[in-house]
Amino acid sequence: MSQIDPNHFTAALKALLHETFYKVDGHFLDRGDSLFETLAQVSAAEASLPVGGRCATLAAQVKHTAYYLEVVVDSIQTVDFPGADWGLIWQTVSAVDEAEWAAIQAEMHKQYERIIALIDGAPAWPTEAHLAGAIAVVAHSAYHLGEIRQALCTLKNG
Numbered sequence: 001m002s003q004i005d006p007n008h009f010t011a012a013l014k015a016l017l018h019e020t021f022y023k024v025d026g027h028f029l030d031r032g033d034s035l036f037e038t039l040a041q042v043s044a045a046e047a048s049l050p051v052g053g054r055c056a057t058l059a060a061q062v063k064h065t066a067y068y069l070e071v072v073v074d075s076i077q078t079v080d081f082p083g084a085d086w087g088l089i090w091q092t093v094s095a096v097d098e099a100e101w102a103a104i105q106a107e108m109h110k111q112y113e114r115i116i117a118l119i120d121g122a123p124a125w126p127t128e129a130h131l132a133g134a135i136a137v138v139a140h141s142a143y144h145l146g147e148i149r150q151a152l153c154t155l156k157n158g
Contacts, residue, residue: 006124006125009131009134010119010122013119013134013137013138014116014119015027016028016138017112017115017116017119017137017138019034020034020035020138020141020142020145021034021035021036021108021112022034022036022037022112023037024037028142033145033149034145035145035148036105036108036109038145038148038149038152039062039105042058042101042152043101044059044096044101044102046058046152046155046156047059047062047096047104048094048095048096049155050094051151055151056090056093057093057094057095058148058151058152058155059093059095059096059100059101059104060089060093060094061144061147061148061151062104062105062108062144062148063093063104064093064144065140065141065145066104066108066110066111067084068137068140068141068144069111069112069114069115069137069141070111070114072115072133072137073114073115077118119134
């Protein structure tokens, strides 16, 4: 059985992350549908609206996605990583003003750059767990991009 070249895997992973976050390259999204392209069209007022009575706001979705990337990097780089409080963002992030919304988006950019730096610094993919974790970053981020885009559709077309 042939093996996947780790460099090919890394290049494919980075291409999918680039498409998810920055710019569509034709792998799985339509033009203009990447996360940062989508967020550029969202005001703080729109980011503050829950889609339904008990649903999270777009601001919470974005903050959670940034936090997820932060946890991935920190859990790999920190020997005694304390764990993550996955519920905190959903419980505390709702309405945001323009400055808060800009800060959440800036944090998303920062965490994206951190995950790319982590991937660039990884010498290889030594275990199945490393591969699964890398694929999970794409899957989880793409899932939340879909949630955000669906919520926007609902909010704008009410």
